[in-house]
Amino acid sequence: MMRIFPIFRRNLTHVCSLKPYKDTKWLMPNGNPTGMYIYNCVAQERVPIILNDPSFATWYSCGPTVYDSSHIGHACCYVKLDIIQRILKSFFNINLVTAMGVTDIDDKIIKKSLETNSDFKTVAKKYEHEFWLDMSSLNVEKPMIITRVSEHIDTISGFIKGLIDSEMAYVAKDGSVYFNTSKFPNYGKLQAGHDNGETSDDAKMNKMDFALWKGYKPSEPSWPTDWGEGRPGWHIECSAMVSKIFGSQVDFHAGGIDLKFPHHENEEAQSCAYHNSRQWANYWIHVGHLNLKDTKMSKSLKNTISIPTVLEKYSADIFRMACLMSNYRYPMEYSDEVMSTAEEVLKKFRFFLKDVQVYANQRVNGVGDYNNKLMNELQKVIENNLETLRSDFDTASCINTLLNLISHTNKIIKGKTTDYYPVPVLLVADYVLQVLTKFGLKLSESSTENITNGFIDTLVEFRHTVRSNALERKDKELLNACDVVRDKMKLMKIQINDSKDTPSWVTIK
Ligand SMILES: [Zn+2]
Incomplete structure (x- = not known):
């Protein structure tokens, strides 16, 4: 059972007194070491996972912008994040408090609502509903806390007001508010030297400045604030909502690799500025892209594949196995070959578990060697797998080790030379089942x-x-x-x- 811990909301008032020198290094948290390691894009290497609190860890994922159906790119991202969360919880007993922000106010949602002549809320609700159904069909665990932009307008405008008051942000002629990157020397911590993608705008003081708040437009939903009416920009929502839930620092902050810049860069900048700190998210987790064979999948190319379409062809377990067999940080290819390989691997495991049952029942009266060799191998595999998972969640190596283990065990099951007691074989099967279940595989799709x-x-x-x-x-x-x-x-x-x-x-x- 998950223990419930009180989460104290830290005081969000602040005075910004960051020293004006550049220091974009990753800072090792001064807390509770877990013995695990994770790649960090700020440090550009694997770093030890050290938690702020000894009893739990905080995790925030950037959720979907709900203006259209999700596709397998989203499926890949959220299944891989689900696997990492399950590893932290099930293999390393870390109590995770998980939250996800849903973007339900955004340019694309407003565009869709104008096209379909419906309210932006109706559009957002429809696609958010679909998103959770898709996640459920992929066996992705729901976050404990779901935050929606439309429900946190006051939190967001309060956050922006704090940045204006400390002169880290300014109000432009059109009522928009921009973050002043020239006042924040650590801009570029996650990905230095990139343009932040925003169109150049006369209203901006510096090229890299980004919008925190978008000034009033008659065709768009808007809310009143001290500096005028308008609506939140995209990046600010996560910073404000995370701070409301978790305070001035978060252990893990996750999303697809496309969010690294500018979204996460901007989140880190405005949050550090707001909290007057040098590090806001201790561990950034970025999931690599999912590519179609030979082509890039994108909404603009109109070649996306919906989650129900994939699940008609392949089960959620097969898709998850394909994710487990690839490194979460690198691009993954989606093709019939990749999915067939995952299907074959899954079949090997399922047949193995069935074969062991038959073997054990045939050997209840068996006599002979206890087979210490297999027991020793099992022990080694258990230790090795913990090591590979401890080091940046290397699930692919873990699956390979399990395949080797069942291949050796199959030789005993199918060989006729020696008659063993079934105990070691049963222990191997029990371990294999435990690991696969901990990864979130159901192994009984049709039950x-x-x-x-x-x-x-x-x-x-x-x-x-x-x-x-x-x-x-x-x-x-x-x-x-x-x-x-x-x-x-x-x-x-x-x-x-x-x-x-x-x-x-x-x-x-
Ligand atoms: Zn975000």
Whole structure:
């Protein structure tokens, strides 16, 4: 069971007194060593994982911008992050408190809402709903905390006000607010020498300055602030929401490699400026791109593949195995060859687990050697795997070691020379099953339980969407219908928890 720890909100008031010299080095946290190592883009090498708190670690992932359906690029990113979180929790007993920000106000969402003649909230809700269903079908665990920009406007404008007050940001003619990079010498910590991608704008004082707040436009949603009406820019939301939840520092901050610059660079700059600190995120985790064979996949090329399309062809376990067999930091290729290889590997494991059952039951009365050799090999594999996972989550080596182990064990199962007691073979199978399950593989795609769970997830998500809309419109009839569904499910021993943000369910006695 996860222990619940109180998270103290640190005082967010501040006075900026950063010394004006450049120091972009990664700082080793002064805390609690875990014995693990991770690649850090600021240090440009593997560094020890040292946690701020001895009893838990904080993790924030940048979530989706919900203006369209997610594709396998997103699937790859979130499955790989899910695997890393599971490794930290299951192999190294780290209590992770996880949060994800959903961007539900953005240029692309506004564009879509104008195109479809609907409210920006309706667009965002539709695609966020789809996103969680996709994640559930990929067996990606839901973050403990989900933050949405539209629900944190006050937090965001308060954060920006702090930056304006300390003169790290300025209000431009059009009511937009920009971060003043010339006042922050450590800009370029994550990726020096890159243009921040924003179009040059007369309103900006320096080329690298980026928007924290976008001035009022009649066609866009807007909120009032001390400096005028408008809406948040993209980068500021994560900094403000993370600070609200976790205080002035976060242990892990994750996202796709495309977010490294400018998004994460800007997040780090404005957060350090706000908190008057030299390091805000201790560990940046960036997942490599997913590429189609020979081509780049992108929305603009219109060659993206949706998550349901992939899952029609390959199971969630096969997709996850392909992710496990590639390094999380490097690009991964999506092709029929890659997926077939993953499928074959998965089959090897599944057949092995079946074969061991048959073997063990045939050998209950067996006599002979206890096979210390296999026991020793198993012990070595357990130790080696912990070492490879401890060092930047090398799941590919771990899978290879497991394949070697089952190949040796298969020789015993299928060989006729010596008759062994089944115990060592059963221990190998138990270990293999444990590791694969800890990685988030289900290994029983067609079991009724999984289908039922998927079905309940879908129903609960659907009811949540209907209920949220009904609450907004004060539609009593629909709300009653939602209550009937909840009561009927309770009779079937499934209790739904109607939280505002995220619905959940548990089975009851
Ligand atoms: Zn972000």
